[in-house]
Amino acid sequence: MKKYLVVLFGLGLVFAAVGSAQAVTFVDVFNPVDFLMTTSAAADDSYSYSHSVVSSLDALHSGTYGFNSSTDAITSATLALNLYDDGGSGDGSEKTDVWVGLTLGSLTQIEFNQNIMSIPASYNVLLYVTSAGTLEVKIDPTSGDFYFGSSTLTVMANRTEPDPNEPSDGDGVIPEPATVALFGLGLAGAVIRRRRRK
Numbered sequence: 001m002k003k004y005l006v007v008l009f010g011l012g013l014v015f016a017a018v019g020s021a022q023a024v025t026f027v028d029v030f031n032p033v034d035f036l037m038t039t040s041a042a043a044d045d046s047y048s049y050s051h052s053v054v055s056s057l058d059a060l061h062s063g064t065y066g067f068n069s070s071t072d073a074i075t076s077a078t079l080a081l082n083l084y085d086d087g088g089s090g091d092g093s094e095k096t097d098v099w100v101g102l103t104l105g106s107l108t109q110i111e112f113n114q115n116i117m118s119i120p121a122s123y124n125v126l127l128y129v130t131s132a133g134t135l136e137v138k139i140d141p142t143s144g145d146f147y148f149g150s151s152t153l154t155v156m157a158n159r160t161e162p163d164p165n166e167p168s169d170g171d172g173v174i175p176e177p178a179t180v181a182l183f184g185l186g187l188a189g190a191v192i193r194r195r196r197r198k
């Protein structure tokens with residue numbers, strides 16, 4: 001009998017874990033027509049754009065959306081950039097800075113004058129993706145010329161579904177812990193009294 005109880009208890013834990021939180025993945029691909037990025041001493045040669053995993057921002061975006069800040073806790077976020085050389089003169093020295101952040105006015109530099117052939121497959125941007133599921137990105141070329149192909153933001157989160165048994169507002173009565181404790185004490189007292197009578 002004890003064995004069965006342990007097994008049932010274990011199953012209960014498994015179901016509780018599955019029922020409370022579920023891993024979900026959201027992807028936003030920003031894919032404009034590829035364009036040449038060049039360095040210019042005279043003008044601002046940077047290019048900025050937005051990512052969101054809440055819903056598609058416009059026709060240049062595609063992916064799997066539906067991030068909900070009220071149920072989803074972000075566990076990881078990565079940014080993958082597709083930058084490639086144009087095959088022109090002076091090739092091999094194409095370099096860029098990369099900035100990310102909450103708003104265009106408060107960006108953090110995550111790449112410094114890096115050759116585009118050497119940039120990582122993806123950047124960890126967990127610190128910079130807002131709890132709202134958005135990210136601003138700025139690509140700022142520092143040397144040579146190269147193409148911007150696309151940019152992909154992948155966000156993983158734990159989704160906690162609201163408990164259907166739990167009343168959403170004040171119309172259901174949830175016993176307070178103190179009330180429950182008093183009730184428990186009362187039961188224990190009744191059991192002891194009954195035993196003493198025997």
Ligand SMILES: [Ca+2]
Nearest residue numbers: 086088091145
């Ligand atoms: Ca080039």
Ligand SMILES: [Ca+2]
Nearest residue numbers: 031032034149
């Ligand atoms: Ca493209």
